[in-house]
Amino acid sequence: MRPYAPPTAGRLGKLRLDFNENTVGTSARVLQRLRQALGQGRPAVYPEYGSLRQTLARHFKVAPASLLLTNGTDEAIQVFVNTYIDSGAQVVTLSPSYAMYRFYAELAGASVREIPYRAPALAFPLEELLEAITAATRGVLLANPNNPTGTAISRRGLEKILARASGAAVLVDEAYFDFCGVTALPLLETYPNLFVCRTFSKAYGLAALRAGCLFSRRENVEFLRKAQSPYSVNMLAATAAAAAVQDRSFLRRYVAESLAARQVLYRGLERLGVAYYPSQANFVLFQAGGRAAEICGKLRRRGILVRDRSYELPGCVRVTAGTRAQARRFLKELERIWKA
Amino acid sequence: MRPYAPPTAGRLGKLRLDFNENTVGTSARVLQRLRQALGQGRPAVYPEYGSLRQTLARHFKVAPASLLLTNGTDEAIQVFVNTYIDSGAQVVTLSPSYAMYRFYAELAGASVREIPYRAPALAFPLEELLEAITAATRGVLLANPNNPTGTAISRRGLEKILARASGAAVLVDEAYFDFCGVTALPLLETYPNLFVCRTFSKAYGLAALRAGCLFSRRENVEFLRKAQSPYSVNMLAATAAAAAVQDRSFLRRYVAESLAARQVLYRGLERLGVAYYPSQANFVLFQAGGRAAEICGKLRRRGILVRDRSYELPGCVRVTAGTRAQARRFLKELERIWKA
Numbered sequence: 001m002r003p004y005a006p007p008t009a010g011r012l013g014k015l016r017l018d019f020n021e022n023t024v025g026t027s028a029r030v031l032q033r034l035r036q037a038l039g040q041g042r043p044a045v046y047p048e049y050g051s052l053r054q055t056l057a058r059h060f061k062v063a064p065a066s067l068l069l070t071n072g073t074d075e076a077i078q079v080f081v082n083t084y085i086d087s088g089a090q091v092v093t094l095s096p097s098y099a100m101y102r103f104y105a106e107l108a109g110a111s112v113r114e115i116p117y118r119a120p121a122l123a124f125p126l127e128e129l130l131e132a133i134t135a136a137t138r139g140v141l142l143a144n145p146n147n148p149t150g151t152a153i154s155r156r157g158l159e160k161i162l163a164r165a166s167g168a169a170v171l172v173d174e175a176y177f178d179f180c181g182v183t184a185l186p187l188l189e190t191y192p193n194l195f196v197c198r199t200f201s202k203a204y205g206l207a208a209l210r211a212g213c214l215f216s217r218r219e220n221v222e223f224l225r226k227a228q229s230p231y232s233v234n235m236l237a238a239t240a241a242a243a244a245v246q247d248r249s250f251l252r253r254y255v256a257e258s259l260a261a262r263q264v265l266y267r268g269l270e271r272l273g274v275a276y277y278p279s280q281a282n283f284v285l286f287q288a289g290g291r292a293a294e295i296c297g298k299l300r301r302r303g304i305l306v307r308d309r310s311y312e313l314p315g316c317v318r319v320t321a322g323t324r325a326q327a328r329r330f331l332k333e334l335e336r337i338w339k340a
Numbered sequence: 341m342r343p344y345a346p347p348t349a350g351r352l353g354k355l356r357l358d359f360n361e362n363t364v365g366t367s368a369r370v371l372q373r374l375r376q377a378l379g380q381g382r383p384a385v386y387p388e389y390g391s392l393r394q395t396l397a398r399h400f401k402v403a404p405a406s407l408l409l410t411n412g413t414d415e416a417i418q419v420f421v422n423t424y425i426d427s428g429a430q431v432v433t434l435s436p437s438y439a440m441y442r443f444y445a446e447l448a449g450a451s452v453r454e455i456p457y458r459a460p461a462l463a464f465p466l467e468e469l470l471e472a473i474t475a476a477t478r479g480v481l482l483a484n485p486n487n488p489t490g491t492a493i494s495r496r497g498l499e500k501i502l503a504r505a506s507g508a509a510v511l512v513d514e515a516y517f518d519f520c521g522v523t524a525l526p527l528l529e530t531y532p533n534l535f536v537c538r539t540f541s542k543a544y545g546l547a548a549l550r551a552g553c554l555f556s557r558r559e560n561v562e563f564l565r566k567a568q569s570p571y572s573v574n575m576l577a578a579t580a581a582a583a584a585v586q587d588r589s590f591l592r593r594y595v596a597e598s599l600a601a602r603q604v605l606y607r608g609l610e611r612l613g614v615a616y617y618p619s620q621a622n623f624v625l626f627q628a629g630g631r632a633a634e635i636c637g638k639l640r641r642r643g644i645l646v647r648d649r650s651y652e653l654p655g656c657v658r659v660t661a662g663t664r665a666q667a668r669r670f671l672k673e674l675e676r677i678w679k680a
Contacts, residue, residue, distance in 0.1 A: 010388050010390070011385060011386075011388065012380070012381075012382065012385060016385065019386055021384050021385060021386065022384045023384075024381075024384075025381035025383070025384045026381070026383040026384050030383075031378050031383070034378055034383075035375065035378065038371050038374055038375065040352070041352075041364075041365035041366070042352070042548055043365070043366040043370075043371070043374075043545065043546055043547075043548045043549055043580070044361050044362045044363075044364075044365045044366050044545035044546065044547055044548065045351060045352060045356065045361060045547055045548055046351075046359050046361065046541070046547045046548065047547075047548055047550075048350055048351065050350070071411055071569075071572060071574075072569070072571060072572075074569035074571065074572065075569070075572070078569070082447065087427055100569070107422065107567055201386070205383065205384035206383055206384065207383075207384055207385055207386045207387075207571075208382055208383045208384065208385055208386065208387055208574070208575035208576065209383055209574050209575065209576065210387075210411075210571060210572070210573075210574045210575075227447055229411075229412070229414035229415070229418070229440070231412060231414065231547075231550060232411060232412075232414065232415070232550070233550075234411075234548070234549050234550045234574040234576065234577055235548035235549070235550075236548065236549065236574065236576050237574055240383070
């Protein structure tokens, strides 16, 4: 047998501030539950999600019939698109945003219109979006808060979109909900065209496991289920997700730490005179001007990973807000590079 | 925190001869590797498959660029269909077979023609299939050996199909390869229209983890990759798959035991005067006449799960060949019910 080569070696040894993961890891209680789930022959048995779905539904305060477990947010987007978007349909998204909205919509043959976030503050372009939604629009896909801008929209703004897009299916991706607190979930019963997705890859620290949830009214979820494989979610992922929502103190502490780290990042960037965009999520987008690629490369050589987003937002770099100590380490290295 | 409710309670306590899983569980080496993979913060990190894909490619004797890791066979079928089957396209499958071929083809808007397995022996209907493939055929999906018939086709037969379907993409699902030994993998370089999929849910004992592989020529795999989420496979599933192919003795011993159990099932059914279909896989389909539902129900009450397939093959019940001891336990209970 060959020696064990850590598959994530490319990023594992570094300070990973590039994918907005939980930078301290996973709840010890979740890991304990996963170790239990490896026992009694369970890995050899096809998944059964029954009681896990009930645990998740209770946590999210929805009926179990309103919840679809998904293989990460990507499967949520895919199932949503495959169910509601036919070839040739018109879809509206925002730009820049999570690339998979456009990816799956185009895969389904849709014609995608992208509304740009509003310069210079990258504010949510509510009026422009409302205008772009017409009777022919079949789908609207947006993230709240949005990645990589960090910008959010209020529940009231969402309601305007839902009312305007009454002939379309509207997906609100709440991957960064835990850092923001605004959710469309309580609107599910009011708007039959509303779909909400959540992920366990960010605040919950389960990116390797691929678990997410897609929510909508019961009738819609029955319809979505028809486009989904009955076993698309790994049983360890489902087990971890159900255990994760039961360890509320782990999440609360990590979110508080992340928000404190975000403040540290703000102050540090201000001290350096680097412009940034105030964020509602666990990352900060800052303006590196012509030095984006240089800064990302030099940080990488010092063991710190951040994301160069200059291909879509000129000069912009995104850094995850993990812990305050991690933020300080990043700032210390950035300062050296910046002043060099 | 609520007490841990085993999610698989519905089947876990029973003798599961209904889904053709590995009935003794998972390799201890694989479980050990999974426990390692829960350490060092890895569950919080997005998957990186690099070295795992290389390990798998070496095992399957293909180039890494010819292998796509998939979220079980279901994702392999879905990615294949989404890439090669457009709305309105003609697809040919066999019947009865794995339900997801038709499911995903119809989801993509294809028109599906099903060729029935040949009565009375449920032999592979090669001539009928060759006739059904026309210039308009865009996809051919078949399982070898097939489920639930247990019937297989020779490599030579496959070559005839591949040659005839030169204008179509041909998917050969080898979920039960390990029990049969016939594979189309060495034909990949000869037939540019060939796609092969394998799963880790059967012989390898990893059904809960959802791992599979889809193989084709490098150019095709590059094309398939465009329809796939970059993180569709859970990192623990990928880790387990790579560890599983390295524990060859576990697989060899289980396959030998399963084949011996199949012989025990044959002899036992013969003793009872119950007709069955000789199988190339780890299950046996037998003829219960009008008593299929009764037998399945009574076995269930005695803690043994088998699959009633009479909805597609009148009177037929499918039983997994696990271990010889499990086969004897099943036969003992079947005998009581059969003679009552």
